[in-house]
Amino acid sequence: MNRISETTDIPVGISACVMGEEVRFNGGHSQSRICQNQLAKHFKFQPFCPEVAAGFGIPRPTMRLTGDPANPTLIFSKPPSENAGDPEKDPGNPQLHDLSKQLTDACQPMLDRCEQLDGFILKKDSPSCGMERVKIYQPSGHPHEERGAGLFARELMQRYPNLPIEEDGRLNDAQLRENFVMRVFAHHNFRTEVAGQPSFHNLLQFHSSYKYLLMAHNQTAYRELGKMLAVAHNEPLDALLKTYQQQFMSAINTPASRGSHCNVMQHIMGYLKQSVESSARQDILNVFEQYRLGEVNLITPMTLLSHYINQNGSEYIRAQRYLEPYPPHLGLRNQV
Ligand code: SF4
Incomplete structure (x- = not known):
């Protein structure tokens, strides 16, 4: 088993604009500092822009999802200007501008490669990349109440239901x-x-x-x-x-509650019964309680527990990923 703190090249897909690439419709980006500064230390990001892959160019007209929320269609938000007003090229039928197939076909090679990835970070609200809550418009121009996923995100989630996927905003x-x-x-x-x-x-x-x-x-x-x-x-x-x-x-899809963490830490304490004297055990339990009450974050009881487990724990308990599920210097347990 590799020491987790040595793992530095976990392949994770990412919407290219979140990585800082200037691929948005207006030539801008939506760089995430968390991805850039924190996660890039351990994730080997593989940026991908579905709309650029589909050949829509940079800059390009904005796009939106429309039609049936269960099976939406990607169209230009406004018909391309060179067609506007031309009754032959722009007869007002949104189906004429259906871009869905062009986009999903272009995503297939990336979707194939996702088999070798361990996660994907998507740009929120995008009709191509959004994971959820993306607006889907009615012919009237008003959005349906029901929201959905962007077309690339939808295929990604259907094809890889076990792949951890998150949006930049939620991170x-x-x-x-x-x-x-x-x-x-x-x-x-x-x-x-x-x-x-x-x-x-x-x-x-x-x-x-x-x-x-x-x-x-x-x-x-x-x-x-x-x-x-x-x-x-x-x-x-x-x-x-x-x-x-x-x-x-x-x-493991949803975060564990403070109560659940306390329960598990108490179970792990059971392994220290023989080796840690009762006053020290009581001190540790007091810190668990402080954590349960929200007075300290998870890093505090975990550091204490790990210290005693490393000194006195059996090989089995020291091998528990719970003690170090990711590199500690990411500092994630300082904040929860
Ligand atoms: S949200 Fe997706 S499609 Fe839009 S610019 Fe970013 S990577 Fe490209």
Whole structure:
């Protein structure tokens, strides 16, 4: 198992404008400082602009989604000016300007490459890249109440339901950022340690190392995955890995609450019963309580716990990814 702090080249896709490339319709960018300054230290970003790939050019007219919210169409927000007013070229039928196929066809090579990625960061609100809440317009020009995903994002999510995907704007939220980065590392670990060298033994090792992290995020999935593996040794491996990964990634999809973290930290404390004297144990429990009440952030109890686990913990407990799910110097536990 690689030390997580040494991992520096996790492949993650990103909307090119979020990476700072000047590919927006107006020739600008939407650079994210979090991606540029913090995440780029460990993620090897692979920028992609669906609209440039589709040949729409820079600058280009703005685009929007229109029609059926369940299956929207990409069109120019206004017909290209050279056609405006020409009844033959611009008869007012938005279908004439349907850009959906041109865009989705151009995205296919990138979508194929996404099999080798461990996450994707998308630009919010874009009719191509937006992950959710993208406006879909009615023929009247007013948006439907129902929102949707941009066309590239939609295909990405359908094809790779286990891939951690987040929007640039949501990464400003410390909890969502922490959860996204944790999922990217978990996806990477599964892809390289289990899917890349498939065996029941490797799956068990992976599961064992993620036990407490799973417990913090979803107690039900933690129990069910444990039960599933207990009787799965004769199952066809391909199907087992697929089911396991799907249930595992979905279980860690939402941030763990302070209460869940406290519960897990108390479980881990059980491993220190014999080796840490009771007054020190009480001090640690007091810090857990401060964390539960929101007086300190997760880094405080985790640093204390990790200190004692590193000194006195068994190999099994020291190998728990919960203690270090991503490189500590990212500072993500300082903020949640
Ligand atoms: S949001 Fe997507 S399509 Fe639009 S400029 Fe950024 S990368 Fe290109």
